[in-house]
Amino acid sequence: MKTGAKILIEGLQREGVKTIFGYPGGVVLPVYDELYNSDMQHILVRHEQAAAHAADGFARASGRVGVCLATSGPGACNLVTGIATAYMDSVPMVAITGQVPTSLLGNDAFQESDITGITLPITKHNYLVKRAEDLGNVVMEAFYIAGTGRQGPVLIDLPKDVSTQEIEYEYPETKSVSLRGYQPTIRGHPRQIERAIELLFAAERPLIYAGGGVIASDASAELMALSEKMMIPVTCTLMGLGALPCDHPLSLGMLGMHGTQYANYAVTECDLLIAIGARFDDRVTGKLDTFASKARVIHIDIDPAEIGKNKRVDVPIVGDVKYVLQEMLIKIQKTREYEKWNARIKAWKEKYPLQYKSDGVLRPQYIVQQLSDLLNGDGIIVSEVGQNQMWTAQYFCFRKPRTWITSGGLGTMGYGFPAAMGAHFAQPDQPVFDIAGDGSFQMTIQELGTVAHYNIPVKVAVLNNRFLGMVRQWQELFYDRRYSYTELPAVDFVKIANAYGVDGIRVDSPEEVLPALKAALACDGPFVMDFRIEREENVFPMVPAGAAVNEMIGGLE
Amino acid sequence: MKSHTLSVLVENKAGVLSRVTGLFSRRGFNIESLAVGTCEEPGMSRITIVCIGDDAQIEQVMKQTNKLIDVIKVSDITERERVERELALIKVSADPGTSRAEIMQIASIFRAQIIDVGTKSVVLMLTGDTDKIDAMEKLLRQYGVKELVRTGRIAVLRGAKTVKSSK
Numbered sequence: 001m002k003t004g005a006k007i008l009i010e011g012l013q014r015e016g017v018k019t020i021f022g023y024p025g026g027v028v029l030p031v032y033d034e035l036y037n038s039d040m041q042h043i044l045v046r047h048e049q050a051a052a053h054a055a056d057g058f059a060r061a062s063g064r065v066g067v068c069l070a071t072s073g074p075g076a077c078n079l080v081t082g083i084a085t086a087y088m089d090s091v092p093m094v095a096i097t098g099q100v101p102t103s104l105l106g107n108d109a110f111q112e113s114d115i116t117g118i119t120l121p122i123t124k125h126n127y128l129v130k131r132a133e134d135l136g137n138v139v140m141e142a143f144y145i146a147g148t149g150r151q152g153p154v155l156i157d158l159p160k161d162v163s164t165q166e167i168e169y170e171y172p173e174t175k176s177v178s179l180r181g182y183q184p185t186i187r188g189h190p191r192q193i194e195r196a197i198e199l200l201f202a203a204e205r206p207l208i209y210a211g212g213g214v215i216a217s218d219a220s221a222e223l224m225a226l227s228e229k230m231m232i233p234v235t236c237t238l239m240g241l242g243a244l245p246c247d248h249p250l251s252l253g254m255l256g257m258h259g260t261q262y263a264n265y266a267v268t269e270c271d272l273l274i275a276i277g278a279r280f281d282d283r284v285t286g287k288l289d290t291f292a293s294k295a296r297v298i299h300i301d302i303d304p305a306e307i308g309k310n311k312r313v314d315v316p317i318v319g320d321v322k323y324v325l326q327e328m329l330i331k332i333q334k335t336r337e338y339e340k341w342n343a344r345i346k347a348w349k350e351k352y353p354l355q356y357k358s359d360g361v362l363r364p365q366y367i368v369q370q371l372s373d374l375l376n377g378d379g380i381i382v383s384e385v386g387q388n389q390m391w392t393a394q395y396f397c398f399r400k401p402r403t404w405i406t407s408g409g410l411g412t413m414g415y416g417f418p419a420a421m422g423a424h425f426a427q428p429d430q431p432v433f434d435i436a437g438d439g440s441f442q443m444t445i446q447e448l449g450t451v452a453h454y455n456i457p458v459k460v461a462v463l464n465n466r467f468l469g470m471v472r473q474w475q476e477l478f479y480d481r482r483y484s485y486t487e488l489p490a491v492d493f494v495k496i497a498n499a500y501g502v503d504g505i506r507v508d509s510p511e512e513v514l515p516a517l518k519a520a521l522a523c524d525g526p527f528v529m530d531f532r533i534e535r536e537e538n539v540f541p542m543v544p545a546g547a548a549v550n551e552m553i554g555g556l557e
Numbered sequence: 558m559k560s561h562t563l564s565v566l567v568e569n570k571a572g573v574l575s576r577v578t579g580l581f582s583r584r585g586f587n588i589e590s591l592a593v594g595t596c597e598e599p600g601m602s603r604i605t606i607v608c609i610g611d612d613a614q615i616e617q618v619m620k621q622t623n624k625l626i627d628v629i630k631v632s633d634i635t636e637r638e639r640v641e642r643e644l645a646l647i648k649v650s651a652d653p654g655t656s657r658a659e660i661m662q663i664a665s666i667f668r669a670q671i672i673d674v675g676t677k678s679v680v681l682m683l684t685g686d687t688d689k690i691d692a693m694e695k696l697l698r699q700y701g702v703k704e705l706v707r708t709g710r711i712a713v714l715r716g717a718k719t720v721k722s723s724k
Contacts, residue, residue, distance in 0.1 A: 120576060121583050125626040128571075145626060181568060181629045305620035308613070 004132040004163040005034040008096070008156075011139030012040065014171055017067050019043065019058065019425045021051040025071025026111060028098030030163040043421070043454060046446040048075050050418035052082020053444070056091050057419030060405045061380055062426035063218060065092040065147045072098045073111030076157070077118065081412060083153045084122040088409025089239060090216060092151040094142050095123075101161040102130055116157050124152030132165040144177040149184030150303040151216055184302060188319035193327050196274075196298045196315045201334070203272035203296075205341040206232045209255065209284075212239030212408065213277015213301060213321050220244070220401045222325035223276065229329065231337045233345050235263040237278050238389075239408045242398035252345065253354075256284040257543045258390040261352035264541075264549040266345055267292050275299045277321045280310040281409070290548035300324050354394055356537075362510055364388070364463045364533045368395040370513050371433060371461065374521065379431040380405060380423045384416040384440030386470035388463045390539040392435045403430075414443025420458040421451060431459065431521055438464040438488060448500040451526035459520040459527045462493050465535045473538050477553075497528035504528035560589065561615050561635045562712050564720045565604040568627040569595060576625050577604060586610060586618050590643075590687075592709030601629065603720075605711045632720045634712060641712040644682065645690045646672075650701035651679045660700055667693045678703060686710075 002010075008031060012020070019041045024032045035042055045051045048070040055066030066086075070079050076097040086093045100109040116128045125145050127138045135158070142154040200206060214223050220243045227234050227250050234244045235252040244251050255263035267273065273295040278284070285291040288310060299306075299313040300321055307316040317324055356365040368391050371381075377399040383389040383406045398404045405423055407415040420434040434441075441462050451458050463469075472486040494504035503523055507516045507530065520527040540554030567573045574593055581588055589607040596603040610618070619631045647669075651657040657679065664671055664681050667689065673680035683693055687710065694705060714720060 116572070117575075120579055179626060182626045303624070305617065305624055309617060 001166040002169050003030065004135050004165050005030040007132060007135045007169055008139060009034045009038050010171065011136060012067065015143045020067040020069055021045055021054040021422065022069030023048045023051055023075060025075045025098065027100055027160040028071040030160065046449045048078035049082050050444055050447050052079045052095060053415050053418035054422035055093050056082060056086045057382060057405055057422030058426045059091050059093055061402055061423035063402065065094055065143055066422060067094050069096045072100055073113045076115040077113055080118060083119055085407050085410045085412045085415055086153040087122045089212060090151050092146040093153040094146050095153060095155045097155065097157050099157045099159040102159045119155050123155050126155040128157045129162050132162050132167045136169055136171055140175055140177050145182065185318045186320045186323055188317040188324035188327060192315055192317045193324065193331060196317060197328060197331055199272055199296055199298060199315060200230060201336060205270045206272040206274060206338060207266050207270035208232050208234040208274045208276060209278055210234055210240040210243045210276045211237040211278025214240055214243040215401045217277060217321040219322035219325055222322055222329065225329055226325055229332060229335055231342060233266060233342065235266060237284055238393055238406065241393060242401045242404045245399040246397040254393050258394065258539050260354055261541055261552055262345060262348035264552060265348050268550040270295045273297045277301060279306045286543045286547055286549040360510065361534050362508060362532065363537055364391045365395045366510055367461065367463065367513050367531055368392050371517055372396045374517050379433060380427055382416045382420040382423060382432065382434045384436045385411045385413045386437050386440060387539050388435050388437040413440040417441060417444045417460060418447050421447065421456050424456050424458055433459045433461055436460055436462045437469055438462055438466060438491060439468040448497060448502055452500045452502050455525045457525050461529045461531060463531050463533050465533050466490055467535060493528050493530040502526045502528060504530060506530045508532050558609055558611050560607060560609050561633055563606045564632045564634050564712065565606060565622060565628060566630040567602050567604060569600050569602045570627055573627045576627060577622060580621055581618065584618055584621060590709040592711045605709060607710050634714060634720065638715040639712050640715060641686055641710050642684050643687060643690055643708055643710050644684045645705065645707045647681045647694065647697060647702060648678050648704040649681065649697050650677060650703055652677065656700050663696050669693065
């Protein structure tokens with residue numbers, strides 16, 4: 001005989017789960033009691049939101065399904081932001097919540113919340129398990145659904161009486177999940193792939209627009225091969241950075257609202273846009289009517305619902321990006337160079353580089369650049385949301401996939417620090433840096449307790465401008481500098497870190513930047529850097545909301 | 558913008574209706590009519606949804622619905638040869654005397670059945686398409702419609718063809 005809790009833990013082990021992030025509570029106690037016996041590592045966070053973000057960061061850094069665990073009611077509700085973050089960025093995650101006993105469901109019992117109802121719009125699927133007999137299948141299905149097709153979070157809600165119920169149960173020897181309502185399309189349609197290749201050869205000015213789907217599909221090598229074979233320039237979305245090394249001659253960096261000028265000019269002028277694992281988000285397209293308006297569009301995506309959702313597509317290819325690109329590479333026999341087009345792009349790159357003032361003032365772009373040079377392709381960079389995120393996307397040179405972890409779709413402040421903890425457990429040999437703002441860091445700063453507790457060597461670089469910087473930037477540009485509730489009082493982050501037993505350093509001038517970064521890297525444990533940066537630095541270039549992407553403002557002349 | 562009839566085959570599981578309707582409302586689609594019940598396949602239910610939108614919008618909502626794990630198949634049968642029916646129960650004020658005779662005459666023209674008779678009212682049952690039910694309701698209004706209950710629209714393809722269960 002086995003309890004439901006035992007079946008759950010066994011199921012997790014069979015899925016290869018080694019680390020889970022969680023927070024105990026009343027009705028999840030049977031599961032915690034079972035965890036006590038197991039050799040699985042459980043990281044006790046300081047707030048359930050951090051458990052979800054850590055599981056998410058683990059998943060993004062490893063490509064495997066991340067797992068978080070919380071109790072019912074407030075515990076489950078605190079996971080919500082983390083689950084929504086994972087959903088918007090298609091991150092594979094299984095969230096497990098305790099629930100009140102089935103006899104009390106719907107009774108407004110103590111710490112009861114309808115978490116399957118609450119998470120309906122932000123999970124790929126969810127389960128309320130009412131019988132221990134169903135639990136084994138539910139665990140297998142949850143991991144299968146989370147980790148295949150367009151990946152995403154799946155929630156399992158486990159009432160207390162189900163986790164204590166004892167039944168005879170053995171998992172099948174080999175896992176096989178078959179769901180008649182869920183059969184993702186992996187291979188692209190051969191005729192559409194041929195049509196795409198025809199368009200490639202007919203084009204004069206092709207451009208690849210690569211998104212997070214390239215990372216999720218582990219298709220960076222195929223992307224580079226296609227780009228190099230045909231000499232097609234590549235621009236990446238925020239989620240796609242690292243798919244092609246930033247210093248690759250065919251790389252145009254990021255496009256969109258804070259993209260490079262040359263990427264946005266290229267997308268405006270191209271006559272063929274090859275969208276790969278990207279979804280034409282409004283932060284990328286700006287005014288949709290003028291986005292790639294001279295181009296025919298090939299769209300490769302595993303999710304059929306993304307194709308044609310925002311932009312009319314000439315050649316739709318539903319399939320896993322990796323398989324589709326492999327198929328294309330086999331079928332492309334000749335090569336092309338598109339010399340005139342590449343020469344034009346090269347001229348834009350020379351004429352409109354990313355730049356910032358170099359005048360002895362401590363500027364955030366310089367800090368990011370110094371870190372990029374210091375790590376030289378190593379390490380995992382996580383960011384918070386806002387200016388810190390955009391400066392990192394612009395100035396850090398990402399060379400490999402899964403080395404850049406950020407909340408793109410939902411834009412969750414407070415994501416970075418706990419996600420960085422999760423990333424460490426995925427890649428324990430890699431240095432992990434969270435590039436933060438003082439606003440974002442304070443949203444999950446309690447996790448200093450966790451990194452101190454487990455000596456998790458996450459390095460936090462706070463770009464401290466005592467503002468909610470991105471909001472302040474919008475107020476400066478579009479609200480006549482009326483800084484309504486965006487100024488924050490000074491916080492001594494080093495003192496806070498020290499109180500938790502974490503080392504830290506304060507940096508006020510450019511000369512101190514590199515020594516501080518080196519000190520962080522040399523430190524065995526967690527480390528906090530409090531960079532007192534120029535307060536009103538802006539992220540440029542910028543496409544105002546609703547404008548065409550080639551109508552950028554700001555930047556140095 | 559036009560009316561579309563979608564036939565949605567789903568797993569017969571708790572919460573599946575709220576997954577489908579929640580998705581429609583979340584993505585900004587109004588459901589004109591909805592009917593749900595078990596169907597010929599054990600363990601499955603069929604939901605018939607009538608909604609209004611242009612072709613691109615309908616395509617998008619169908620794709621999104623198809624992504625739900627518990628949804629087995631979504632078909633737009635608007636352009637296909639089909640029969641559609643609704644059922645209405647209408648309680649009409651009917652004093653013994655002239656109005657009652659007139660109501661019974663209207664019922665017979667529309668081939669409605671009288672399924673209950675009271676001292677001051679009768680209950681009619683009518684099946685047909687939306688227009689037919691609307692038309693009869695309009696005629697009965699002069700006598701006083703005390704209560705009107707309608708099912709959602711249900712539809713089936715003509716001939717031997719079926720809306721089958723492969724996604």
